[in-house]
Amino acid sequence: MTLAQVVYQLSTDSEFAARLQTDPEGALAEKGIQLSYEEKAFLTHGLRRSTRADGNLISMQEVASMYLGWR
Amino acid sequence: MAIDELESLVNRELDLVFRTIQSYFANFSISPPFKEVIWKSLSRLSPRPQSFSNSNLTLLFPRLSYQACGGSDHFPPEISAAWYLFYLAADLMDSVQDFDQRVDLANTPYSFSEWLNLASSYFFIANALLTALLDQDYDKRRVASVLKSFQERLLEMCEGQQQDLSTQEFSLSSYLEMLRKKSGAFFSLACYAGARMATDDLGCVKNLANFGSHVGSILQILDDLEDWHRLQAGESPLSRSLNWYKNLPTVYTLEVLPDDQKLAFRRVIDNLAERPEEWQSYVAWVNQTGAALYIMTMLTQEAELARKHLHNNRLQPIAQATLICVLNRLVGEN
Numbered sequence: 001m002t003l004a005q006v007v008y009q010l011s012t013d014s015e016f017a018a019r020l021q022t023d024p025e026g027a028l029a030e031k032g033i034q035l036s037y038e039e040k041a042f043l044t045h046g047l048r049r050s051t052r053a054d055g056n057l058i059s060m061q062e063v064a065s066m067y068l069g070w071r
Numbered sequence: 072m073a074i075d076e077l078e079s080l081v082n083r084e085l086d087l088v089f090r091t092i093q094s095y096f097a098n099f100s101i102s103p104p105f106k107e108v109i110w111k112s113l114s115r116l117s118p119r120p121q122s123f124s125n126s127n128l129t130l131l132f133p134r135l136s137y138q139a140c141g142g143s144d145h146f147p148p149e150i151s152a153a154w155y156l157f158y159l160a161a162d163l164m165d166s167v168q169d170f171d172q173r174v175d176l177a178n179t180p181y182s183f184s185e186w187l188n189l190a191s192s193y194f195f196i197a198n199a200l201l202t203a204l205l206d207q208d209y210d211k212r213r214v215a216s217v218l219k220s221f222q223e224r225l226l227e228m229c230e231g232q233q234q235d236l237s238t239q240e241f242s243l244s245s246y247l248e249m250l251r252k253k254s255g256a257f258f259s260l261a262c263y264a265g266a267r268m269a270t271d272d273l274g275c276v277k278n279l280a281n282f283g284s285h286v287g288s289i290l291q292i293l294d295d296l297e298d299w300h301r302l303q304a305g306e307s308p309l310s311r312s313l314n315w316y317k318n319l320p321t322v323y324t325l326e327v328l329p330d331d332q333k334l335a336f337r338r339v340i341d342n343l344a345e346r347p348e349e350w351q352s353y354v355a356w357v358n359q360t361g362a363a364l365y366i367m368t369m370l371t372q373e374a375e376l377a378r379k380h381l382h383n384n385r386l387q388p389i390a391q392a393t394l395i396c397v398l399n400r401l402v403g404e405n
Contacts, residue, residue, distance in 0.1 A: 002243075003365075003368065003372075004243055004323055004326055005326070005327055005367055007361045007364050007368060008175075008327035008328075008360055008361055009363045010361060010364065011359070011360060011361025011364060012249075012359070012360070012361070024241045030385055033231075036373075038372075039372075041375070042368050042372040042375060043368055045368075045371040045375075046364060046365075046367040046368030046371045046372075047145055047364065047368075049367050049371065050363055050364045050367040050368075052128075057361065057363060057364055058363050058364075058367075059352065059358045059363055060299060060357050060362050060363045060366070061299065061354070062360055062363065063296065063297035063299075063363045063366055063367060064296045064297075064300050065300075066403055067293050067296050067297075067300075067403060068300050
């Protein structure tokens with residue numbers, strides 16, 4: 001399973017997302033997902049930067065605003 | 072390093088780039104009126120001091136890469152000048168081909184066709200700057216490597232652009248590959264050229280080139296986000312000839328959606344051009360699939376891989392730290 005598909009699972013399956021927070025290895029194994037050490041690190045970091053204080057994921061509009069005027 | 076220090080480095084580099092172009096320009100056997108047209112167009116495209124943006128920081132890549140690889144004080148400014156001219160030319164051509172409003176081409180004294188002709192002129196001036204290095208007191212083998220690299224990487228960039236223009240719908244992997252060719256090759260070149268002029272240590276040169284490649288991918292992702300900036304600012308999707316199939320959030324969403332939902336999502340995209348109210352529906356689809364998390368993960372991945380290539384204890388520490396600082400600013404991790 002690719003990183004993109006894991007992100008999709010995480011965004012559409014709240015049980016999986018919750019378990020990933022507490023038991024990442026178990027959650028991934030249960031879904032038969034194999035990610036490299038590096039991929040897990042990228043995802044964890046990406047998740048940290050994409051999670052609001054209320055625990056919800058940020059939207060595309062918010063991501064776009066973060067990089068407003070880069071060019 | 073603080074942003075004002077980086078900004079001051081960029082302004083100094085830009086000033087040197089213009090002086091270098093001007094000194095070569097004086098000896099070109101083209102008519103004074105055409106020289107004036109080229110010069111005015113260049114000035115129009117160049118960043119103004121009051122409108123500094125993070126993308127201007129990439130102008131530092133050739134010199135910083137040169138310094139990171141232990142180059143002396145005699146960095147050839149022709150490398151930065153040539154790369155900058157290629158950058159402007161590529162940006163111009165991209166804008167014209169995409170009917171993009173990134174460069175405000177419509178409100179200028181030149182037609183789109185004239186802008187394409189000016190972009191071609193920049194290519195030839197850049198080439199003249201680079202070949203002139205062969206007559207100066209630089210290592211000829213290094214200059215030859217740099218010249219070859221300019222030709223190869225720019226052709227790779229053209230290949231990426233060709234894929235972009237000729238493909239209607241990308242898979243996620245082919246889209247990322249196209250980004251790497253279009254932009255990765257170009258920023259890789261900026262770093263390679265500076266590094267190669269400094270050293271024959273090809274391991275260090277490769278590290279810098281790979282760093283540039285990942286930065287290029289980041290910039291291409293940020294370019295896709297820029298389309299969102301404009302729409303959020305109130306620009307109607309109708310007013311732009313954007314192809315929403317060629318945007319990372321869309322490509323990602325089409326990749327991960329189950330087949331039975333892809334059709335409905337495609338219908339929304341197809342309607343965007345004529346029914347602006349579909350924009351909200353489009354946004355709901357990409358948000359529901361986690362496109363924002365995917366983009367943040369990709370930015371993290373490219374930034375981490377870029378940093379990894381600078382973890383080389385043979386690199387000069389100050390230039391190495393400045394390159395990391397530029398990268399951090401680009402990805403908002405400063």
